Amino acid sequence: MKKYIFEVLITLKNGILDPQGLATQKVLKRMNYPIDNVKFGKLITFEIDAEDIKKAEDLANEITYNSLINPVLENYELKMLREIEI
Amino acid sequence: MKKYIFEVLITLKNGILDPQGLATQKVLKRMNYPIDNVKFGKLITFEIDAEDIKKAEDLANEITYNSLINPVLENYELKMLREIEI
Amino acid sequence: MNNLYLELGLKDFEYEKIKKDLNREPNELEMYMYSAQWSEHCGYKHSKELLKKLPKNIENENAGYVLIDDYAVVFKVESHNHPSAVEPYQGAATGIGGIVRDVLAMGARPVALLDSLRFGIDTKSKNIFEGVVSGISGYGNSIGVPTIAGETFFDEFYNTNPLVNVMCVGLVKKDELASSRAKESEKLYVYVGSKTGRDGIHGASFASKKLSGKDDRPSVQVGDPFSEKNLIEATLEILKLKGVLACQDMGAAGILSSSSEMSFKGNLGCELYMDNVPLREENMEVWEILLSESQERMLFLVESGKEKEIKKIAEKYFLDYAVIGKTIKGKNIRIIKDGNVLSEMPISSLVDAPSMYRPTNTPSYIKKIKNKKFESNFDLKSAFYKVLRDINVVNKSWVFEQYDYKVGTNTLIIPGKADASVIWIKNTNKGIAVTIDGNGLYSYIDPYEGSRNIVFEAARNLVAIGAKPLGITDNMNFGNPEDDMVMWQFEKSIDGISNACKILNIPVTGGNVSFYNESEKKAILPTPVIGMVGEVEINKIMDMTFKNVTDKVYLIGK
Amino acid sequence: MIKAGIIVFPGTNCDRDAEFALKMAGFDAEYIWHDFKDIMKYNLIFIPGGFSYGDYLRAGALAKFSPVMREVEKYVEENRGLVLGVCNGFQILTESGLLKGTLTKNKSLKFICKDIDIKVINRKTPFSRYIKKEKLTIPIAHAEGNYYIENYEYLKGNNLIAFEYINNPNGSIGNIAGIYNEKYNILGMMPHPERNSVKTFGNGDGLEILMSIRRSLENE
Numbered sequence: 025m026k027k028y029i030f031e032v033l034i035t036l037k038n039g040i041l042d043p044q045g046l047a048t049q050k051v052l053k054r055m056n057y058p059i060d061n062v063k064f065g066k067l068i069t070f071e072i073d074a075e076d077i078k079k080a081e082d083l084a085n086e087i088t089y090n091s092l093i094n095p096v097l098e099n100y101e102l103k104m105l106r107e108i109e110i
Numbered sequence: 111m112k113k114y115i116f117e118v119l120i121t122l123k124n125g126i127l128d129p130q131g132l133a134t135q136k137v138l139k140r141m142n143y144p145i146d147n148v149k150f151g152k153l154i155t156f157e158i159d160a161e162d163i164k165k166a167e168d169l170a171n172e173i174t175y176n177s178l179i180n181p182v183l184e185n186y187e188l189k190m191l192r193e194i195e196i
Numbered sequence: 197m198n199n200l201y202l203e204l205g206l207k208d209f210e211y212e213k214i215k216k217d218l219n220r221e222p223n224e225l226e227m228y229m230y231s232a233q234w235s236e237h238c239g240y241k242h243s244k245e246l247l248k249k250l251p252k253n254i255e256n257e258n259a260g261y262v263l264i265d266d267y268a269v270v271f272k273v274e275s276h277n278h279p280s281a282v283e284p285y286q287g288a289a290t291g292i293g294g295i296v297r298d299v300l301a302m303g304a305r306p307v308a309l310l311d312s313l314r315f316g317i318d319t320k321s322k323n324i325f326e327g328v329v330s331g332i333s334g335y336g337n338s339i340g341v342p343t344i345a346g347e348t349f350f351d352e353f354y355n356t357n358p359l360v361n362v363m364c365v366g367l368v369k370k371d372e373l374a375s376s377r378a379k380e381s382e383k384l385y386v387y388v389g390s391k392t393g394r395d396g397i398h399g400a401s402f403a404s405k406k407l408s409g410k411d412d413r414p415s416v417q418v419g420d421p422f423s424e425k426n427l428i429e430a431t432l433e434i435l436k437l438k439g440v441l442a443c444q445d446m447g448a449a450g451i452l453s454s455s456s457e458m459s460f461k462g463n464l465g466c467e468l469y470m471d472n473v474p475l476r477e478e479n480m481e482v483w484e485i486l487l488s489e490s491q492e493r494m495l496f497l498v499e500s501g502k503e504k505e506i507k508k509i510a511e512k513y514f515l516d517y518a519v520i521g522k523t524i525k526g527k528n529i530r531i532i533k534d535g536n537v538l539s540e541m542p543i544s545s546l547v548d549a550p551s552m553y554r555p556t557n558t559p560s561y562i563k564k565i566k567n568k569k570f571e572s573n574f575d576l577k578s579a580f581y582k583v584l585r586d587i588n589v590v591n592k593s594w595v596f597e598q599y600d601y602k603v604g605t606n607t608l609i610i611p612g613k614a615d616a617s618v619i620w621i622k623n624t625n626k627g628i629a630v631t632i633d634g635n636g637l638y639s640y641i642d643p644y645e646g647s648r649n650i651v652f653e654a655a656r657n658l659v660a661i662g663a664k665p666l667g668i669t670d671n672m673n674f675g676n677p678e679d680d681m682v683m684w685q686f687e688k689s690i691d692g693i694s695n696a697c698k699i700l701n702i703p704v705t706g707g708n709v710s711f712y713n714e715s716e717k718k719a720i721l722p723t724p725v726i727g728m729v730g731e732v733e734i735n736k737i738m739d740m741t742f743k744n745v746t747d748k749v750y751l752i753g754k
Numbered sequence: 755m756i757k758a759g760i761i762v763f764p765g766t767n768c769d770r771d772a773e774f775a776l777k778m779a780g781f782d783a784e785y786i787w788h789d790f791k792d793i794m795k796y797n798l799i800f801i802p803g804g805f806s807y808g809d810y811l812r813a814g815a816l817a818k819f820s821p822v823m824r825e826v827e828k829y830v831e832e833n834r835g836l837v838l839g840v841c842n843g844f845q846i847l848t849e850s851g852l853l854k855g856t857l858t859k860n861k862s863l864k865f866i867c868k869d870i871d872i873k874v875i876n877r878k879t880p881f882s883r884y885i886k887k888e889k890l891t892i893p894i895a896h897a898e899g900n901y902y903i904e905n906y907e908y909l910k911g912n913n914l915i916a917f918e919y920i921n922n923p924n925g926s927i928g929n930i931a932g933i934y935n936e937k938y939n940i941l942g943m944m945p946h947p948e949r950n951s952v953k954t955f956g957n958g959d960g961l962e963i964l965m966s967i968r969r970s971l972e973n974e
């Protein structure tokens with residue numbers, strides 16, 4: 025059994041309104057920063073116990089797709105960061 | 111003038127309670143996933159117009175530290191992803 | 197080691213008293229325990245002598261109450277000024293969490309929140325203001341308790357030191373009130389709630405960072421409204437079980453103060469098992485576990501054999517559960533880890549911080565004010581518009597519309613509609629009328645009259661909607677009590693509140709003291725805040741909207 | 755009597771509001787804890803507002819994993835009765851895919867609590883058939899009520915819009931305040947009819963919706 029540490033980067037799909045990004049951008053522009061395209065997303069990390077990386081990745085994908093993101097709104101990128109012997 | 115695209119990964123400092131992560135983890139455990147240590151953070155991307163990378167990075171750091179994160183609770187990691195000639 | 201007590205904020209004479217009480221040198225753990233229990237926050241060192249003057253109706257419970265028919269209306273106010281200055285959102289959120297648990301510990305379902313807010317006028321204050329309001333909104337809305345009244349005031353005297361006072365009102369049948377007093381030995385202490393982390397342990401008494409060597413660990417408490425909501429439901433279910441004897445929230449100085457005070461009130465001792473406490477972080481020191489101010493935790497005292505039922509309720513609500521100690525014969529507290537007794541000492545010494553009251557004289561500024569001449573010759577019309585435009589006078593819907601003031605469907609008068617709000621006691625024809633008021637400027641110019649006036653104003657607010665005042669809770673926001681001027685203001689203010697209560701014939705059911713409020717250069721305006729509760733018949737409620745054309749308007753009084 | 759079941763998740767906080775209003779509207783109402791699985795006997799399933807699972811992750815997202823939600827799917831599939839999701843209940847229904855679209859943060863990024871006017875758009879469903887008024891005053895109380903759907907035309911074209919705001923408070927596409935599924939046995943809406951079910955709390959407009967539901971169920 026090993027522990028696999030994953031990181032998911034979750035971003036809004038193109039065309040979906042990002043009120044937080046817009047509001048932040050407005051404030052920063054008002055402060056005269058040469059800034060554009062501010063977008064908010066999420067970063068989720070978690071650990072999975074599994075026998076091998078294949079199994080861990082399958083589980084991580086399943087969890088991410090079914091539970092962590094909303095496929096109507098969001099895209100994601102899943103990365104395995106490290107494995108730890110336990 | 112160039113456009114520099116930045117990405118900030120924002121995570122909670124060690125020891126700070128992460129209610130979102132905890133609740134999500136509890137639900138996933140109930141679904142029998144072998145999961146642990148679920149932690150939530152933020153991912154923010156933005157573009158900066160600047161003459162060179164040094165200036166862009168200074169600005170991005172300033173914006174991130176002063177406006178995007180809460181230094182009492184959060185750590186951050188700032189990365190320059192791409193530059194675009196404009 | 198010898199200087200540890202100083203670093204922990206204990207004074208020399210206090211250290212001498214500890215040695216005398218213990219008949220020996222305290223060990224390191226004990227110094228931490230004393231420093232927390234004897235901090236101003238837990239020990240009320242500068243105020244307890246004076247607070248005795250208030251006409252109280254209930255002593256030594258988590259929150260006081262008044263009666264409306266068969267119901268006890270439990271209410272209390274609490275400040276979270278310093279935490280809100282450091283981290284506005286979380287500071288305000290955890291302030292709500294704390295006061296809700298105080299009321300909950302009496303067995304009452306929280307039914308309303310009020311917030312009395314004061315901010316400076318510099319740019320930093322704007323951020324603090326926004327953070328505080330969204331913290332109250334974020335936490336209060338989520339736990340489903342409506343925030344139905346409050347006040348929002350801006351003045352430069354509160355630059356860098358906002359005042360965030362929050363009040364909770366709860367409702368319980370009077371024969372179902374819970375108590376925090378342990379009555380018998382060999383009963384179990386059961387912990388229910390979130391896990392314990394290092395939250396808040398550099399707080400009040402741990403100014404020095406060198407102590408732990410692990411310095412930059414933030415001590416900010418983060419609120420978890422989801423767990424709080426679960427804790428509310430779980431606590432109310434647990435208190436319905438037979439064999440649940442007492443209940444106490446874990447607030448300042450966490451496990452230590454809640455367990456020791458429960459035993460102390462019952463003239464008993466207690467044993468605490470440090471190995472059993474549910475922990476969120478690794479390698480926590482015993483003192484950290486004892487003093488942690490992690491949020492969303494409650495302590496119950498139960499008959500042995502009850503554990504299973506309580507565990508089931510805790511699990512239903514996603515909460516941790518553990519037996520962490522028991523009451524014992526005698527009067528000592530015993531801290532046990534890995535089978536070793538790390539400390540044993542008399543609880544009475546720990547919970548009874550030495551009083552530091554001293555009499556003071558009228559400060560010189562009062563005379564200056566008395567002799568000051570004010571301009572009375574100005575243009576009435578422009579003054580009128582100026583007043584109406586003032587941020588402290590304009591409509592506050594931009595604040596209270598961020599609060600869910602309707603959840604529960606009991607709010608009979610919503611904010612903005614009258615000077616007090618009303619919560620209906622369902623299935624009866626009675627309502628609970630509430631208001632919260634303060635006035636720093638009046639209290640500064642004349643702490644006695646100013647404080648009296650706040651109580652009277654609160655009473656007028658209630659009377660204006662048709663309610664009869666029943667009792668008050670007070671939040672004393674003052675500067676550094678080691679300063680004679682502040683101490684004088686505090687004493688006069690207490691005298692004023694007591695006098696007003698006596699005239700109105702209503703009790704002070706409880707309150708809170710917040711000292712060391714200092715803005716950039718000087719102490720804040722002395723700002724006592726009064727929360728008042730009254731009784732109203734729901735078909736006799738009056739609000740302040742004009743009703744019909746041609747109705748006449750009368751002025752009463754002079 | 756028409757039986758209503760009110761689903762309670764950890765973090766739900768408008769369950770008691772719902773019970774009060776449903777009883778006022780003449781329902782026989784009781785609570786259903788989210789772990790419970792036998793919901794087929796109810797004529798109406800009410801998913802109330804609040805912050806199920808703290809609304810952590812996304813509003814309504816974690817609640818969809820509670821056992822009762824699989825039963826709700828079956829209930830809808832088999833046309834056992836009507837489902838009404840209010841506020842967080844609406845969010846849970848979109849997150850679990852029973853209703854189309856999603857609810858995101860209000861344009862102002864702030865929680866908004868106030869009375870608001872909505873227009874009844876589709877008057878031919880069991881939820882709306884007996885509503886007499888054109889315009890209803892119903893309180894809102896939410897931070898994430900900004901409704902979004904890629905294919906707005908589809909909703910519009912198929913008459914799936916239940917209510918529209920007269921003054922859009924949160925940025926919802928097409929001013930949408932509530933929608934139906936294609937079978938018209940689910941209604942999701944952000945405003946809280948149960949908070950204005952008696953005159954004591956406003957003008958009682960919320961009762962119009964609840965009464966319409968009851969009468970439709972009675973006349974089936």
Ligand SMILES: Nc1ncnc2c1ncn2[C@@H]1O[C@H](COP(=O)(O)OP(=O)(O)O)[C@@H](O)[C@H]1O
Nearest residue numbers: 311345346347348592595596611612613614615
């Ligand atoms: N921070 C707040 N939270 C909740 N309600 C508030 C707050 N500030 C003001 N209000 C409400 O706004 C209304 C007007 O308050 P205020 O301006 O203090 O008027 P007054 O001085 O007449 O009491 C009251 O109903 C009050 O409860």
